[in-house]
Amino acid sequence: MSKRKDKFMTIGNEMKLKNIAIEDLDDIYYFESSKGLKTKSSKKLLEKGELSQKSNIKLVKGRVIEVHSNNAYKVKLHNDFKICTLSGRLKYLAHETRTPLCTGDYVNIDVTDEDNLRIEEILERKNTLSRFINYSERQEEVLIASNLDQVVITMSCKEPDFSANLIDRYLCAAEIFEIPAIICINKIDLADNLDEIKKICDYYDYTGYKLIYCSTKTLEGISELKHLLKNKDSVFSGKSGAGKSSIINSLEPGLNLKIGEISEFNNKGTHTTTYSRMIPWSFGGYLIDTPGIKTFGLKNDDIDKIRYCFPGFSILTEFCYFQDCTHTHEENCAIKTNINKTIPEERYNSYLKIRESL
Numbered sequence: 001m002s003k004r005k006d007k008f009m010t011i012g013n014e015m016k017l018k019n020i021a022i023e024d025l026d027d028i029y030y031f032e033s034s035k036g037l038k039t040k041s042s043k044k045l046l047e048k049g050e051l052s053q054k055s056n057i058k059l060v061k062g063r064v065i066e067v068h069s070n071n072a073y074k075v076k077l078h079n080d081f082k083i084c085t086l087s088g089r090l091k092y093l094a095h096e097t098r099t100p101l102c103t104g105d106y107v108n109i110d111v112t113d114e115d116n117l118r119i120e121e122i123l124e125r126k127n128t129l130s131r132f133i134n135y136s137e138r139q140e141e142v143l144i145a146s147n148l149d150q151v152v153i154t155m156s157c158k159e160p161d162f163s164a165n166l167i168d169r170y171l172c173a174a175e176i177f178e179i180p181a182i183i184c185i186n187k188i189d190l191a192d193n194l195d196e197i198k199k200i201c202d203y204y205d206y207t208g209y210k211l212i213y214c215s216t217k218t219l220e221g222i223s224e225l226k227h228l229l230k231n232k233d234s235v236f237s238g239k240s241g242a243g244k245s246s247i248i249n250s251l252e253p254g255l256n257l258k259i260g261e262i263s264e265f266n267n268k269g270t271h272t273t274t275y276s277r278m279i280p281w282s283f284g285g286y287l288i289d290t291p292g293i294k295t296f297g298l299k300n301d302d303i304d305k306i307r308y309c310f311p312g313f314s315i316l317t318e319f320c321y322f323q324d325c326t327h328t329h330e331e332n333c334a335i336k337t338n339i340n341k342t343i344p345e346e347r348y349n350s351y352l353k354i355r356e357s358l
């Protein structure tokens with residue numbers, strides 16, 4: 001007997017709930033695109049065309065600067081900010097994917113009715129930063145932001161604890177999504193083991209990443225960071241409490257973003273920033289402040305990419321005897337040969353940990 005499910009369907013001009021037969025999950029979740037659409041019904045919609053089929057509408061290009069939970073989006077239209085909803089067609093896709101749109105997306109908006117601005121089309125993305133959540137039989141893509149020039153990986157020395165494995169995960173993702181990364185080590189004023197942290201982070205510097213040590217209390221490193229952000233669109237991501245919003249406030253004091261109390265972030269699961277916001281810098285470019293995350297889930301299917309996307313591995317991989325060397329059990333592996341030479345053992349163990357998680 002086939003399975004049945006309640007589904008929103010467009011009937012006439014209305015969205016109605018209908019109980020329909022569905023295929024097995026394995027069969028349904030077979031399709032994927034850059035927008036993370038994963039089902040056959042999404043595919044059919046794509047075949048109809050990603051672009052709106054409506055005629056006699058006036059479309060204006062805008063950029064999504066805030067995503068709210070009720071399918072409402074704050075969009076920058078020319079020099080104005082407007083709340084828009086999704087067209088019926090995109091709303092349908094919203095039922096299929098958790099995040100059909102994200103902060104940073106360029107969209108076409110139907111402005112025919114000024115009181116009811118509707119997003120009709122998502123324009124092609126330059127890139128996206130996404131993390132993946134594991135469910136028993138599948139992974140779900142969560143779009144963090146799109147059309148980025150760089151990601152600022154924000155990590156605190158303390159409160160919450162420093163984690164080089166999380167930096168490695170971010171750097172792997174940045175390589176996979178082809179987004180330049182800056183590593184920002186914050187709260188250096190609190191660190192009692194700064195030399196130890198610097199010793200670990202020297203490897204990222206050595207492998208070519210931009211590395212900034214800063215404090216929003218002493219303002220050390222803040223102007224150096226500002227220099228790297230000028231005229232670029234940058235997303236700040238990291239654990240909750242790492243200081244993303246505080247750093248942004250230090251760079252742009254007029255913004256007054258809400259920041260957490262020390263006691264607040266010690267309570268597990270407290271997020272001060274609850275939705276992504278895109279805001280212009282006064283010195284050129286945009287920032288995207290995002291809610292904190294616990295870990296950065298990579299895509300299981302990308303396991304084969306980690307062997308050359310892991311920080312510092314890409315050049316060495318070419319010297320491995322086997323072209324598809326996973327740097328685990330193979331003979332004549334250039335990565336294993338370099339452990340405790342150019343690659344600290346801790347980083348190699350972090351690589352194994354990431355592989356095992358996929």
Ligand SMILES: Nc1nc2c(ncn2[C@@H]2O[C@H](COP(=O)(O)OP(=O)(O)OP(=O)(O)O)[C@@H](O)[C@H]2O)c(=O)[nH]1
Pocket residue numbers: 186187188189190214215216217218238239240241242243244245246247258259260261262265270271272273274290291292293
């Ligand atoms: N000592 C010290 N505390 C800092 C520093 N930067 C931020 N903090 C404190 O850390 C706490 C968390 O800062 P937030 O800026 O809210 O952190 P966040 O990364 O935006 O957190 P979420 O929005 O929950 O993801 C606040 O109490 C800040 O005052 C710093 O450089 N040194």
Ligand SMILES: [Mg+2]
Pocket residue numbers: 244245246258259272273289290291292
């Ligand atoms: Mg915040």
